[in-house]
Amino acid sequence: MFSDRDSARADVFVGGRWRAGSAGEFDVLDPATGAVVSRVSDGSEADGTAAVDAAAAAFPRWAATAPRERSELLRRTFELMLRDRERLAALISAENGKALADARAEITYAAEFFRWFSEEAVRTAGGFGAGPAGGTRTVVTHKPVGVAALVTPWNFPAAMATRKLAPALAAGCTTVLKPASETPLTTLALTRLLVEAGLPAGVVNVVPTKRSGPLVSAWLADPRVRKISFTGSTEVGRVLLRQAADRVVNASMELGGNAPFVITADADLDLAVEAAMVAKFRGGGQACTAANRFYVHAAVAADFADRFGAAVEKLTVGPAADGHDIGPLISARAVTEVGALVDQAISRGAVVSHQAPVPEAGGFYYPPTVLVDVPADADVVRNEIFGPVAPLVTWTDEETLLRMVNDTEMGLAAYVVAGDLGRALRLAERIDAGMVGINRGLVSDPSAPFGGMKQSGLGREGARAGLEEFLETQYFTVDWRD
Ligand code: NAD
Numbered sequence: 001m002f003s004d005r006d007s008a009r010a011d012v013f014v015g016g017r018w019r020a021g022s023a024g025e026f027d028v029l030d031p032a033t034g035a036v037v038s039r040v041s042d043g044s045e046a047d048g049t050a051a052v053d054a055a056a057a058a059f060p061r062w063a064a065t066a067p068r069e070r071s072e073l074l075r076r077t078f079e080l081m082l083r084d085r086e087r088l089a090a091l092i093s094a095e096n097g098k099a100l101a102d103a104r105a106e107i108t109y110a111a112e113f114f115r116w117f118s119e120e121a122v123r124t125a126g127g128f129g130a131g132p133a134g135g136t137r138t139v140v141t142h143k144p145v146g147v148a149a150l151v152t153p154w155n156f157p158a159a160m161a162t163r164k165l166a167p168a169l170a171a172g173c174t175t176v177l178k179p180a181s182e183t184p185l186t187t188l189a190l191t192r193l194l195v196e197a198g199l200p201a202g203v204v205n206v207v208p209t210k211r212s213g214p215l216v217s218a219w220l221a222d223p224r225v226r227k228i229s230f231t232g233s234t235e236v237g238r239v240l241l242r243q244a245a246d247r248v249v250n251a252s253m254e255l256g257g258n259a260p261f262v263i264t265a266d267a268d269l270d271l272a273v274e275a276a277m278v279a280k281f282r283g284g285g286q287a288c289t290a291a292n293r294f295y296v297h298a299a300v301a302a303d304f305a306d307r308f309g310a311a312v313e314k315l316t317v318g319p320a321a322d323g324h325d326i327g328p329l330i331s332a333r334a335v336t337e338v339g340a341l342v343d344q345a346i347s348r349g350a351v352v353s354h355q356a357p358v359p360e361a362g363g364f365y366y367p368p369t370v371l372v373d374v375p376a377d378a379d380v381v382r383n384e385i386f387g388p389v390a391p392l393v394t395w396t397d398e399e400t401l402l403r404m405v406n407d408t409e410m411g412l413a414a415y416v417v418a419g420d421l422g423r424a425l426r427l428a429e430r431i432d433a434g435m436v437g438i439n440r441g442l443v444s445d446p447s448a449p450f451g452g453m454k455q456s457g458l459g460r461e462g463a464r465a466g467l468e469e470f471l472e473t474q475y476f477t478v479d480w481r482d
Contacts, residue, residue, distance in 0.1 A: 011041035011184065011208050013191050015054035016201025022046055026210045028185060031097035031328040032319035032363045038095075040184050043207035045218040048176065051205035055147045055174040056224040058202025063144045063172040067122045074118035074166055076197035081111035081162075081190070088189060092157055093320035095183045097327040097364070098283050100320045105282075109444060110158035110190075113166040113462070116446040120467050121170035130480075137480045142471040144172035145250055146226030149219040151178050151212075151240070153232045154330055155286045155386075157186035160231045160254075163450070163461045165194075165204065171470035173227065177206045178215060180232075182330055184208035213239075220244055227470065230254070231288075234410070234455050241458075252459035252469045254288070254451060256384045257412030260405040261291035261441075262427065265299040266419030271439060273307045276390070278441030279415050281315065281368060284326045285388040286334075288456075289413040289435070289443055293374075293381045295401055298394045301372075305392055309354030309370045312390070317358045317365060326356075328363040329387055338366045338387035341380040345391060350374040353392075376404050384410070398427070406432050411453030413443050434460075 009025065010018040021041030030037045043051075062070075081088065089103035098106070127140035148168045152160040161179065168175050179187035191206050209215050219225050220243040230240050231254040244251045261279055263272050279291035296304050318324040329335050346352070353372045358365035368388040374381060380391045395401040405414065414433035418424035421438070428436040434452045435443040444450060451460035459469050 009041055011188055012043045012047050012051075013188070013204070013206040014047065014050045015057070015205065016195075016199075021208070023209065023211060026181060028095050028182070030094055031330055032321075034362065034364070038185060040188075040208050042211070043209040043215065044211065045214050047207050047209075048215045048218050049222070051176040051207050052147060052219065052222050052224055054202040054205050055176050058200065059144075059147055059174045062174050062200065062203050065172070067124060070170055070172065071118045071121035073194075073197055073199060074114045074121060074170060077194050078111050078114035078118065080193040080197055081107060081114065084189075084193065085111075088158060088186065091186050091189055092183075093327065095185045096154060096157055097330065098286075098320060099325055099327050100323065101325075102283050103320065106156055106159050109446070110156070110162040112446040113159070113162040116462070117166035117170040117467060120167070120464060125464075131477070135479070135481045137478045139476040139478060141474050141476070143474055145470050145472050146173060147224050148173045148175045148227035148229060148470060149178075149216065149225050150175055151216055151228070151230045151232065152180060152187070154180035154182035155283060155288070157183035158190060161187050161190055163446075163466070164229045164231075165190075167461070167466040168229070168470045169203065171467055173470045174203050175205065176219060176225070177204065178212065179206070179208055181208065181210050181212065216240065217243055220247070220249055223247065226250060228252070229469065237457070252461070253457040254459075254461060255412075255455060255457045256410060257288040257290070257452065257456055258292045258382070258384050258408050258410035259289055259413040259415065259433070260431070261294045261415040262401065262405065262417070263294065263296045263300065263304060264416075264418040264420075264423065264427075265297040267297075267300065267417045268419060269300060269304055269307055272304060272417040273311055275415060275417055275437070275439065275441035276308055277311055279437065280390050280441075281326060281388055282442075284329060286330065286386050290386070291390070291415055291441070292385055294390055294392045295395050295404065296392055298396050301392065301394045305353055305370065305372050308390070312354050312368050312370050313356055315356040315368045317356055317368065319363065326368060326388060328365050330364065332364050334386065335364050335366050338385060338389060341383060341385055342369065342371065342389055345371055345374055345378040345380040348375045348378050350378060350380075350391065382408070402427075402430050409455040412451075412456035413437065415441060
């Protein structure tokens with residue numbers, strides 16, 4: 001058992017107190033072994049309602065605190081996360097399975113949201129102007145939206161929580177948070193750090209649960225909840241948007257991706273391989289921004305496949321604790337789903353050109369795999385893989401390339417590697433994706449507006465925009481005659 005908590009039975013955090021969940025307990029598994037890491041309280045809808053009670057009670061006071069006070073809480077939490085980086089990274093690896101290097105990078109990235117929004121919290125932006133017809137003045141100001149429900153996925157257990165918590169708190173919102181049931185431990189550890197940093201009671205409330213649907217539905221039906229910020233699959237996002245519609249709840253949605261990775265004929269192939277390794281294999285390919293389909297110009301396709309394949313074959317796969325590059329997938333089901341996509345591609349003529357070995361026994365492993373000769377309409381190209389598989393498709397003319405790249409309902413991330421930067425920028429502009437990495441394989445940055453177009457989501461996280469998601473705009477019109 002992984003012991004990070006005072007008690008295995010008091011994991012529901014409501015109104016500044018830890019208490020047992022009223023729906024019992026559930027297991028958190030180590031995906032590297034399938035063994036139970038810990039048992040966690042299972043929160044019920046009643047726990048969810050108690051969390052909203054606490055958040056609603058704390059809201060007026062928190063909304064009225066000085067921005068500097070909120071800022072300093074966030075800054076202290078940033079520092080505490082860095083102090084505890086190793087412990088938190090080990091916790092992520094234990095419940096999510098990701099390599100320790102990836103888990104450490106996630107903690108740094110996650111902590112940066114607290115630093116960034118501690119800085120944004122004190123930069124209030126408003127406006128003052130004269131009415132065009134004269135005789136009036138307009139004052140524009142902002143208010144926190146209110147109680148915010150935050151729902152996060154398992155693939156970045158720390159960063160997806162801090163990317164919501166930090167702006168919500170900076171804005172003056174109070175929150176009810178439901179972590180993914182696969183990975184609640186990291187969120188519980190972060191909550192303890194917020195408490196250590198001085199979090200007032202009721203400002204953040206956390207309800208781990210196996211009963212996600214009923215719990216989140218109850219939140220969306222509660223008139224005190226004014227905001228839903230969700231990160232997860234498009235499928236679940238759609239369900240929550242429908243529920244949010246009933247009360248016109250303000251919604252931010254960070255949903256699925258299907259990122260194209262484009263390589264032009266004049267690309268620096270060493271750089272292309274370096275960027276491709278990051279874009280594809282960070283977190284074992286289980287990132288919404290993961291490169292999902294590679295479009296390689298025919299003139300360099302064989303060369304790129306050889307170099308990329310050689311790098312893939314060198315990847316070591318195994319438990320994070322042993323220092324491997326890649327960990328297991330999150331579940332046995334994920335292994336089956338990735339396998340089905342690869343099998344379908346092979347049945348359509350694709351060939352496995354390179355693969356890294358996986359441990360023979362235990363754990364939910366899928367081998368890092370390069371597929372060549374992949375038909376452009378294979379399932380592995382059209383669906384989010386969420387695993388360490390890189391399908392390579394070749395292209396020759398730019399118009400056909402752009403048609404293939406944009407022929408998807410997803411539009412989160414994209415990547416372009418090209419020798420001529422001007423051409424890369426022109427290509428990037430024609431790709432319908434919220435974020436484009438140019439000559440690099442990483443788009444995530446707390447100071448940049450993270451988010452998707454089309455069915456990849458609504459709204460942005462990070463940057464100034466991330467704070468605005470938790471603010472309402474209000475204006476006063478003032479009589480201004482002599
Ligand atoms: P998921 O949609 O299954 O779960 C996300 C969260 O929703 C979890 O907390 C889960 O417990 C909860 N949930 C599940 N069913 C629910 C329901 N009916 N009602 C309310 N809540 C429910 O997604 P996942 O498998 O945890 O994460 C993988 C997906 O998340 C991928 O599609 C990935 O692309 C996406 N993702 C997107 C971003 C982004 O920023 N756009 C970031 C990370 C992950």
